[in-house]
Amino acid sequence: MLIIPAIDLKDGEVVRYTRGRFNxxxxxADPVSVALNxxxxxxxxMxxxxxxxxxxxxxxxxxxxKKIIAVSKIPLEVSGGIRDLAMIKKFIALGASRVVLGTKAIEDIGFLAKAVKEFGRKIALAIDVSASGIGIEGWKRSVKIEFTPLIARLEKxxxxxxxxxxxxxxxxxxxLNFPALKRMLQxxxxxxxxxxxxxxLEDIKGLIALSSPNLKGVIIGKALYEKMFSLPEAIAMAK
Structure with a gap:
């Protein structure tokens, strides 16, 4: 299971929010050095x-x-506001290993299908959930989508x-919300x-205990930046 550090960019700085909107x-102020670290x-x-x-x-x-990709010696995925095939091509050409689609793909499943057909495993879909539905547009609003039919279309x-x-x-x-995560994996x-x-690190232990063959990684942001534990500790536990 991969331990994946998150680098969230806002106005050229590395930031973290609570629930995407608060605090x-x-x-x-130097995201490149964060990536290198x-x-x-x-x-x-990453x-x-x-x-x-x-x-x-x-x-x-x-x-x-572009600078971060250029200095990175490890694969990384890029996410946020990618809403056309041209931008996907641009990020892949720059060296991104994977492009994560959200708003456009959720609202237009045909667009997602085209992206998957053209770029294959270089495409991932962000499913950001709350009680009000799937969050889009930087979680500023949400849409109600029937989950089971959506998964069926994604697999197809x-x-x-x-x-x-x-x-x-x-x-x-x-x-982590383990009950919801288990339902997703199943x-x-x-x-x-x-x-x-x-x-x-108990969250990492909990993920390992799930023994789910399709659980491939966990993205960690604030816990690393707030030094709740170190990246090497998490990586060692996940091995």
């Missing part, structure tokens, strides 16, 4: 989010993302990876990477 905290600590994969783009659809941090189009986030737990340091054979709420 913004800036952790670094995670690599030096043993990261094998999750890069352009929060400005997620909220507006405009890739405000594109130059910065041969989507390889889902990034599953519990919005109510994201940045909260309250621990509902599909698609590979799942989980995110939202990791607060201690």
């Amino acid at each position: 913004k905290r800036v952790y670094s 995670w690599q030096s600590q043993g990261a094998k994969f 999750h890069l989010v352009d929060l400005d783009a997620a909220m507006t659809g405009k890739a405000k941090n594109l130059k910065l993302i 189009m041969c989507l390889k990876t889902i990034i599953y986030t519990d919005i109510t737990r994201d940045g909260s340091l309250k621990g 509902a599909t054979s698609i590979d799942v990477i989980v995110s939202g709420g990791v607060c201690s």
Whole structure:
């Protein structure tokens, strides 16, 4: 299981929010050094989010993302506001190993199907859930979608990876929502990477205890930045 550090970009800085909207905290004004630091600590994969783009659809941090990809010696995925095939091509050409689609793919499943057909396993879908539905547009609003038919369509189009986030737990340091996560893993054979709420090494232990063959990784943000545990500790536990 991969331990994946998150680098969330807002106005050129590394930040974290609580539940995507509240209590913004800036952790670094130098995202490139943050990426290099995670690599030096043993990261094998990174999750890069352009929060400005997620909220507006405009890739405000594109130059910065390009720099991070250029210095990265490990694979990374890019997420946030990617809403057309041309932008997917651009990120892949820059060297992104995977592109995570959200708003556009949720609202237009045909677009997602086209992206998967053209780019295969380089495409992942972000399923960001809360009580009000699936969050889109940087979680500014949500849409109600029947989950079972959605999963069936994703499997039919041969989507390889889902990034599953519990919005109510994201940045909260309250621990993973294991009941919801179990339901997600049991509902599909698609590979799942989980995110939202990791607060201690006990969460890592809990994921391992699930023994789910399609659980491929966990994205960790605030817990690492707040030094609740170290990246090497999490990686060692996940081996």
